[in-house]
Amino acid sequence: MAKIKSAVKRARTSQIVGQRNASVKAGFRTLVRNFNELLDHDPTEAAKFFEVVTTALDQAAGKKVIHANTAARKKSRLARRLKMKLAGEV
Numbered sequence: 359m360a361k362i363k364s365a366v367k368r369a370r371t372s373q374i375v376g377q378r379n380a381s382v383k384a385g386f387r388t389l390v391r392n393f394n395e396l397l398d399h400d401p402t403e404a405a406k407f408f409e410v411v412t413t414a415l416d417q418a419a420g421k422k423v424i425h426a427n428t429a430a431r432k433k434s435r436l437a438r439r440l441k442m443k444l445a446g447e448v
Contacts, residue, residue: 382423385418386414389414393407393408393411401440404443408440411436
């Protein structure tokens with residue numbers, strides 16, 4: 359356990375930030391999972407939902423919860439899956 363005042367505060371702050379990061383990660387992971395399920399059932403609805411997912415990933419990257427390149431990679435992979443699904447439908 360930390361004894362120095364600044365170290366105690368830093369430990370407390372770190373815990374709060376960690377909880378917030380976990381919440382944000384859980385949020386966009388849920389959106390990605392919902393997008394993938396929707397993509398299997400209704401690709402046209404998934405295309406509309408894609409914007410919501412990308413916004414969540416961008417916000418997570420903006421808050422430094424995930425790296426910007428990680429967000430870009432995830433968006434790219436989701437976009438590729440969506441494009442392939444829509445092309446298969448047509």
